[in-house]
Amino acid sequence: MTSPADAPQPERALVVTAHPDDVDFGAGGTIAQWTRSGIEVTYCIVTDGDAGGFDPGTPRSEIPRIRRAEQIAAAAVLGVSDVRYLGYRDGYLTASHDVRRDISRVIRQVRPERMLIQSPERNWERIPASHPDHLAAGEAAIFAIYPDARNPFAHTTLLDDEELEAWTVHDVWVMGAPTSNTYVDVSAEIDLKLAAILEHRSQVANPEEMTERVRGWLQRIAQEGQLEEGTYAECFNVVHIS
Secondary structure (H helix, E strand, O other): OOOOOOOOOOOEEEEEEOOOOHHHHHHHHHHHHHHHOOOEEEEEEEEOOOOOOOOOOOOHHHHHHHHHHHHHHHHHHOOOOEEEEEEEOOOOOOOOHHHHHHHHHHHHHHOOOEEEEEOOOOOOOOHHHHOHHHHHHHHHHHHHHHHHOOOOOOOHHHHHOOOOOOOOOOEEEEEOOOOOOEEEEOHHHHHHHHHHHHOOOOOOOOHHHHHHHHHHHHHHHHHHOOOOOOOOEEEEEEEEOO
């Protein structure tokens, strides 16, 4: 008889993005596939997206609360219930040691087998994917993955004061990268992805236009990946770190 302690544990994945909604636009279909397959997914959102929105009638002081709530609702659509925020200021993000430490903390807490991050490299074909905060979040995340989180002597307060042991992440999925080596057919998840995106009501002025734009974008990605005509896809640069 197998005891609960001996039972196989579900795989864990950690997603690090700069803003609420980044994961839904970049990888919502893939996240839905992961959760459906039993992978436990955690989101780490570095800023509250307080520089976002389109309605001048909404007090700016309310934006962080609104965007956090929208991200929680969008995550639930995709089967994610663990959403964590680091609270950095939107538009001011850098790959500082503080940000690296805070991401390393979440890595050591969650202990994921894989991570999904934004690209630290500018994509000249998709400049919106290369928002300065995206680049900074990607840079800080990959630094946290290697060498910080796996090195017990990096950010020593994490071990000394918080008793968080070093943790090594081997598999990293990068979205918005200049080059991709992995194309995920998300045709079965397209409605879930769109529903998650539309939960970000403060960011979507025209839902119908946004829906059509996303559908067209994912069809072009599928064509680039030489997937079957009429399918929808998301793309990543997947790397293995020894």
